[in-house]
Amino acid sequence: MKQISQVVLIITRKLFPFMLLYGCYLISHGHLSPGGGFQGGVIFGSAIILLGLVEGVALTEKRFRENLLSFIKNLGMVTFIVIGFGGILAGSYFLSDWLPKGAVGTVPSAGQMLLLNLTIGFMVGTGIAVVFYRMINYGSKE
Amino acid sequence: MTIINGLTIGIITILIGIYGILTKRNLIKMVMCLYIMNSSVILFFISLGYRSGAQAAIVENGDQLMVDPLPQALMLTSIVIGLVITSLGLALAIKIYKEHSTINTKRLIEK
Amino acid sequence: MNHAPILIITIPLFGAFLTHLTKYTKIKRGAELVAFICLLLSLLLLLSMGSSILSGEKITYNLGGWRAPLGISLQVDGLSFFFAALTLGIGLAITTYSLGIYIFARRYYSLLLIALSGILGIVLTRDIFNLYVFFEIVAVASYVLISYKHKPRTIKASFKYLIMAESSWVLFLLAIAILYGLTGTLNMDSIAHQMPTIYQADPKIVIVIFSLMLVAFGIKCGMFPMHTWIPEAHSQAPTPVSGLLSGLILKAGLYAMLRIFFLFWGATLFMLSIETVLLYLGLATLLLGAGMALAQNEVKKLLAYSSINQIGFILVGIGIGTELGLTGALFHILNHSIIKTGLFFCAGIIVSQTGFWKISQLRGVSKAMLSMTIAFILLSLAVIGIPPFNGFVSKLLIITATIQTQKYWVAVILFFGILLSAAYYFKVIQSFFAKDEFVTNRDFTPRPVGRFEHVTVYVLVLACLVIGLFPDLLRNMVTLAAKVVLQ
Numbered sequence: 001m002k003q004i005s006q007v008v009l010i011i012t013r014k015l016f017p018f019m020l021l022y023g024c025y026l027i028s029h030g031h032l033s034p035g036g037g038f039q040g041g042v043i044f045g046s047a048i049i050l051l052g053l054v055e056g057v058a059l060t061e062k063r064f065r066e067n068l069l070s071f072i073k074n075l076g077m078v079t080f081i082v083i084g085f086g087g088i089l090a091g092s093y094f095l096s097d098w099l100p101k102g103a104v105g106t107v108p109s110a111g112q113m114l115l116l117n118l119t120i121g122f123m124v125g126t127g128i129a130v131v132f133y134r135m136i137n138y139g140s141k142e
Numbered sequence: 143m144t145i146i147n148g149l150t151i152g153i154i155t156i157l158i159g160i161y162g163i164l165t166k167r168n169l170i171k172m173v174m175c176l177y178i179m180n181s182s183v184i185l186f187f188i189s190l191g192y193r194s195g196a197q198a199a200i201v202e203n204g205d206q207l208m209v210d211p212l213p214q215a216l217m218l219t220s221i222v223i224g225l226v227i228t229s230l231g232l233a234l235a236i237k238i239y240k241e242h243s244t245i246n247t248k249r250l251i252e253k
Numbered sequence: 254m255n256h257a258p259i260l261i262i263t264i265p266l267f268g269a270f271l272t273h274l275t276k277y278t279k280i281k282r283g284a285e286l287v288a289f290i291c292l293l294l295s296l297l298l299l300l301s302m303g304s305s306i307l308s309g310e311k312i313t314y315n316l317g318g319w320r321a322p323l324g325i326s327l328q329v330d331g332l333s334f335f336f337a338a339l340t341l342g343i344g345l346a347i348t349t350y351s352l353g354i355y356i357f358a359r360r361y362y363s364l365l366l367i368a369l370s371g372i373l374g375i376v377l378t379r380d381i382f383n384l385y386v387f388f389e390i391v392a393v394a395s396y397v398l399i400s401y402k403h404k405p406r407t408i409k410a411s412f413k414y415l416i417m418a419e420s421s422w423v424l425f426l427l428a429i430a431i432l433y434g435l436t437g438t439l440n441m442d443s444i445a446h447q448m449p450t451i452y453q454a455d456p457k458i459v460i461v462i463f464s465l466m467l468v469a470f471g472i473k474c475g476m477f478p479m480h481t482w483i484p485e486a487h488s489q490a491p492t493p494v495s496g497l498l499s500g501l502i503l504k505a506g507l508y509a510m511l512r513i514f515f516l517f518w519g520a521t522l523f524m525l526s527i528e529t530v531l532l533y534l535g536l537a538t539l540l541l542g543a544g545m546a547l548a549q550n551e552v553k554k555l556l557a558y559s560s561i562n563q564i565g566f567i568l569v570g571i572g573i574g575t576e577l578g579l580t581g582a583l584f585h586i587l588n589h590s591i592i593k594t595g596l597f598f599c600a601g602i603i604v605s606q607t608g609f610w611k612i613s614q615l616r617g618v619s620k621a622m623l624s625m626t627i628a629f630i631l632l633s634l635a636v637i638g639i640p641p642f643n644g645f646v647s648k649l650l651i652i653t654a655t656i657q658t659q660k661y662w663v664a665v666i667l668f669f670g671i672l673l674s675a676a677y678y679f680k681v682i683q684s685f686f687a688k689d690e691f692v693t694n695r696d697f698t699p700r701p702v703g704r705f706e707h708v709t710v711y712v713l714v715l716a717c718l719v720i721g722l723f724p725d726l727l728r729n730m731v732t733l734a735a736k737v738v739l740q
Contacts (some may be wrong), residue, residue, distance in 0.1 A: 002155070017331045034198065036218070039224055070273070071274075071277075074270045074273040075274070077270040078267065081267045081270075087317070088256050092318055093259075093316060093317055094259040094314075094317070096317045096318040097317075131229050132391075138233075138236060138237075151681075156423070160420065163416065163420055169412065172416055173416075176416065176420060179423040180423055183426045183427050183430065187425065187426070187429075190434040212433075212439075213430075213433070216382055216439075219382075219386055223386070223389045226389075226393055227415070227419050229391070229417075230393065230396060231412070231415055234396075234400065234411055234412045234414070234415065237403070238405075238408050238409060238412060241405040242405060242409075250388050250409060
């Protein structure tokens with residue numbers, strides 16, 4: 001394989017934490033502005049995909065192991081449903097809000113929405129990364 | 143009201159997608175046409191909630207004319223489903239290529 | 254308030270992701286345990302609502318506390334209860350059958366639970382977009398389940414199903430979009446409430462919506478021109494998945510037809526004569542399924558075409574549109590689910606023991622596997638409609654309904670269909686009992702078949718016999734479901 005350009009490699013490495021930060025911003029402000037769990041999660045996932053394309057999948061897989069990612073994915077879904085059950089435990093309907101609400105326009109303004117967005121974000125980000133690993137590694141492993 | 147708006151373009155591209163699925167023999171192109179159909183329905187649905195001169199539905203600056211937020215929320219789900227279907231379809235296409243070493247439907251039928 | 258409706262859907266979904274997490278515990282066969290416990294819990298919750306549902310009550314549940322036109326609401330009425338009980342019963346049978354098969358790992362049980370919770374969601378929801386999402390969940394899970402074994406032909410079947418089903422769901426989404434544009438709501442009851450005004454304003458748009466939905470649900474339930482995915486997918490899928498496809502996923506499409514067509518066009522149904530469309534398509538489906546089944550040489554493909562044949566019967570029952578016809582159709586949905594799941598399991602055991610899947614190769618197999626051949630014969634007698642079994646009751650109801658509505662020619666075609674189905678099943682039975690010496694496939698190592706598989710088949714045969722002998726046990730539930738459809 002042809003060696004990848006140094007410029008691309010260094011810029012991607014420098015850009016990577018900022019992409020994660022942007023993903024976190026989108027997830028945490030999903031209930032205030034355009035964005036949300038899925039969009040932020042996709043940016044999370046695409047940051048990992050970018051690193052995988054530039055550095056090579058083998059190196060990226062060492063940092064973000066597939067087992068760990070799929071564990072987070074499954075845990076995210078389970079947590080989502082547990083938060084939903086919280087509404088029932090609080091004496092209301094499934095998925096109804098059971099957390100105190102903050103002032104309008106601030107991050108904790110929507111009660112459990114932030115938590116749900118966080119679980120969706122982690123789920124989507126790790127899920128997309130797992131899909132990418134599986135598609136890239138398909139031929140080599142079997 | 144002009145003829146060229148989201149609704150008409152959505153319908154036309156759905157028809158393009160159906161035409162592609164019916165006529166193309168390449169599996170990858172079929173998955174692409176599926177995605178074209180999906181996105182054109184998304185365009186159609188989003189355009190239903192459009193109002194000219196309206197703002198995004200964020201109640202931060204007080205009351206104002208807003209677009210219908212429900213189609214946008216629903217289509218987010220639809221985009222996710224489109225992503226899942228496309229990745230699954232492409233994964234199956236890769237697998238078919240590995241097993242049969244062709245992605246042409248005409249040759250696949252003969253096998 | 255009663256939380257049962259949402260718990261019925263979420264417990265299997267919760268379990269689906271819990272099965273993956275059992276990897277980190279030391280429990281032996283944790284995934285199977287989780288799947289079993291989740292389905293049993295759901296069934297118990299459903300049965301806890303049974304007495305109030307059967308007395309004609311409706312239990313409504315608002316998700317997140319938002320009321321019906323704004324939020325998503327779930328509703329359990331007679332029809333939903335019928336289908337949910339069917340889903341959980343067949344789901345438990347499928348899980349029990351899969352217990353003995355060791356190639357099925359955590360991923361399989363996870364996908365199975367996702368598919369089952371999706372079907373439960375389809376059955377219980379009252380929001381039309383939610384219905385679409387649940388259908389997609391079931392569809393995605395079933396594509397992966399069909400291609401679970403990664404054999405060349407299974408992947409092809411799965412891809413074919415993916416292309417056909419997904420293009421149909423896009424059309425269904427388009428229908429939802431048009432409905433939303435016209436009514437401004439997604440709640441089924443609200444849309445049904447506004448339907449007469451829409452019809453009076455512009456009948457053409459209603460016909461457009463109807464035909465989009467007919468194609469979408471027709472592909473799901475295997476209606477005549479859209480049936481082509483069924484033989485491939487059913488015959489290539491692993492045996493329990495064939496049972497799932499034939500027993501539940503086809504029925505989910507029929508449920509959507511029953512629910513949406515009769516709710517939206519219940520009053521205008523006769524003006525548009527939608528039911529006549531269903532009647533003719535049902536007859537075409539019936540004859541095509543029977544004719545193609547006669548020509549098959551593979552056991553599982555024959556069973557798949559037989560499914561199409563029986564779906565034709567159900568569609569005719571729906572198309573008659575009277576209460577008796579619908580009762581017959583619903584009863585046949587139940588019976589066909591039990592019988593066809595049992596037949597696929599039987600065929601799966603025979604194929605996995607002998608290594609042959611062609612009928613001509615299986616000549617004289619009764620000497621090697623007598624119990625399974627007898628079970629196969631009993632189940633095939635049930636599906637043909639021979640008296641002591643349950644198939645007879647439902648087919649009798651459908652034919653009586655055709656005669657009551659003076660559609661004698663339909664009754665004649667139905668009789669012809671029954672004769673054809675007898676013809677192709679007797680062909681199989683005859684070759685099973687042929688006098689030839691039976692030799693198992695030498696290049697094939699038989700998979701050990703445990704007691705779970707056998708027990709599942711026997712239980713299903715027993716269920717056929719009990720329902721056939723005492724149909725009054727279920728009469729209350731089925732007639733209630735038919736009344737709910739016609740409301």
